[in-house]
Amino acid sequence: MTTLWDRSRQVAVQAILDTALRLFAEQGYERTTIAQIARESGISQRSLFRYFGTKEDLVCGDQQGLGELLKRVVREQPAEVSAWDALRAGFEAVLAEGNSTGRALELSRLIFDTPSLRSRYVEKRLRWQAELLPIITERLEADAGPDAELHARAIIATVFACVDTATELWVRSDGRLAPGDLYDQCLAAVRGRD
Amino acid sequence: MTTLWDRSRQVAVQAILDTALRLFAEQGYERTTIAQIARESGISQRSLFRYFGTKEDLVCGDQQGLGELLKRVVREQPAEVSAWDALRAGFEAVLAEGNSTGRALELSRLIFDTPSLRSRYVEKRLRWQAELLPIITERLEADAGPDAELHARAIIATVFACVDTATELWVRSDGRLAPGDLYDQCLAAVRGRD
DNA sequence: GCCTTTCTGGCATTTACTGTCAGCCAGACA
DNA sequence: TGTCTGGCTGACAGTAAATGCCAGAAAGGC
Numbered sequence: 001m002t003t004l005w006d007r008s009r010q011v012a013v014q015a016i017l018d019t020a021l022r023l024f025a026e027q028g029y030e031r032t033t034i035a036q037i038a039r040e041s042g043i044s045q046r047s048l049f050r051y052f053g054t055k056e057d058l059v060c061g062d063q064q065g066l067g068e069l070l071k072r073v074v075r076e077q078p079a080e081v082s083a084w085d086a087l088r089a090g091f092e093a094v095l096a097e098g099n100s101t102g103r104a105l106e107l108s109r110l111i112f113d114t115p116s117l118r119s120r121y122v123e124k125r126l127r128w129q130a131e132l133l134p135i136i137t138e139r140l141e142a143d144a145g146p147d148a149e150l151h152a153r154a155i156i157a158t159v160f161a162c163v164d165t166a167t168e169l170w171v172r173s174d175g176r177l178a179p180g181d182l183y184d185q186c187l188a189a190v191r192g193r194d
Numbered sequence: 195m196t197t198l199w200d201r202s203r204q205v206a207v208q209a210i211l212d213t214a215l216r217l218f219a220e221q222g223y224e225r226t227t228i229a230q231i232a233r234e235s236g237i238s239q240r241s242l243f244r245y246f247g248t249k250e251d252l253v254c255g256d257q258q259g260l261g262e263l264l265k266r267v268v269r270e271q272p273a274e275v276s277a278w279d280a281l282r283a284g285f286e287a288v289l290a291e292g293n294s295t296g297r298a299l300e301l302s303r304l305i306f307d308t309p310s311l312r313s314r315y316v317e318k319r320l321r322w323q324a325e326l327l328p329i330i331t332e333r334l335e336a337d338a339g340p341d342a343e344l345h346a347r348a349i350i351a352t353v354f355a356c357v358d359t360a361t362e363l364w365v366r367s368d369g370r371l372a373p374g375d376l377y378d379q380c381l382a383a384v385r386g387r388d
Numbered sequence: 389g390c391c392t393t394t395c396t397g398g399c400a401t402t403t404a405c406t407g408t409c410a411g412c413c414a415g416a417c418a
Numbered sequence: 419t420g421t422c423t424g425g426c427t428g429a430c431a432g433t434a435a436a437t438g439c440c441a442g443a444a445a446g447g448c
Contacts, residue, residue: 004414005426034404044428049405118320119313126312147379150363154380157355165347185341186348191385199395199445227434238397243436 013051016041020058021103029059029114056120059110063121066094067128075135083136083152087159088183095179105175112171125164129156162186207245210235214252215297223253223308250314253304257315260288261322269329277330277346281353282377289373299369306365319358323350356380 019041023032038045073093077086136152166182213235232239267287271280330346360376
């Protein structure tokens with residue numbers, strides 16, 4: 001049951017987000033201050049920090065849900081699917097979900113063009129990697145035995161590297177190239193199956 | 195010719211670095227303030243920021259030189275050496291140089307255990323990747339043709355991912371495992387040559 | 389020994405972020 | 419319906435990193 005607090009909270013979050021992204025687009029991330037965002041969205045600075053712990057979370061905030069989705073999809077892949085394919089399926093799901101918001105390209109461009117945001121983004125990525133590690137390790141244990149963890153670490157890191165590269169190329173192409181295709185090409189270049 | 199300014203500058207930098215790393219080890223990175231470091235190394239806060247632009251640079255500072263070394267070694271590899279091997283040679287050189295300071299393990303642990311430092315480190319890594327891109331692209335153009343840049347991006351990202359993974363395992367093993375071996379194992383796990 | 393260049397220290401200021409506390413308002417309960 | 423309670427809010431103050439500014443000291447060239 002959604003209480004009135006929940007609803008007004010959601011409204012406030014949306015208003016803040018709209019204001020923030022508009023200002024970021026207009027004058028850049030660094031040159032936009034928290035005070036300005038708070039003022040223009042009619043909320044106190046203190047409350048803004050209660051909704052979004054940091055300025056960076058205004059842009060990279062709702063990635064927690066995507067992380068959960070990624071983990072769930074990867075975990076649910078049948079056992080005969082390879083680690084590579086399981087991860088690929090997970091990213092496909094994340095991609096579908098992320099694109100549904102419509103602002104994915106705009107946000108990605110902002111992240112890729114702003115060093116401090118890019119760092120934050122990578123930080124979240126690292127947490128995803130850590131959380132995927134046990135899932136992939138378990139999947140590899142039948143084949144790789146004691147080296148399963150090292151293999152899992154390497155595979156996960158590589159997959160994320162390719163996702164990152166594909167995303168960057170997607171942004172630089174203004175969304176014209178398909179992320180899934182780019183990812184496949186990256187992985188092919190690395191694993192030598194072309 | 196080394197002027198007196200250069201020398202006293204070097205002395206000051208070393209004193210600041212010693213103080214800072216000692217304090218970081220004693221009480222952690224976040225709980226150590228710039229004011230404290232300045233006070234205990236007998237320098238003004240203002241001058242400290244002139245030597246090291248940011249607090250993070252106290253830890254990740256001298257990576258610029260390593261980046262130059264990496265690029266130079268990679269560029270100097272003969273043309274018949276593959277992109278993979280050229281990058282490997284570069285990292286071997288960086289590894290040898292980095293270990294010569296003696297504090298590499300301690301610093302790496304600090305970086306891996308402190309989120310804000312880890313972000314900063316990744317940021318520098320991203321710059322290295324960007325700077326290596328033209329070098330590797332050129333090396334691939336004979337084989338890959340128009341896809342050279344995409345291949346280069348993917349290969350560089352993957353190599354860095356493996357370096358990162360190897361470094362993390364090296365830190366977690368308290369320096370007992372050899373980074374070079376770990377790197378080879380990671381790459382083998384990814385490229386399937388084992 | 390003088391003059392210019394360069395570095396240093398102290399001060400004020402900006403900006404992100406946190407602690408605290410009083411007031412308020414939705415929601416439960418009688 | 420009236421009241422109480424608890425989570426939410428806003429205002430204020432404070433911390434810490436980082437930057438701008440300026441006067442003064444030290445180093446280098448002559």
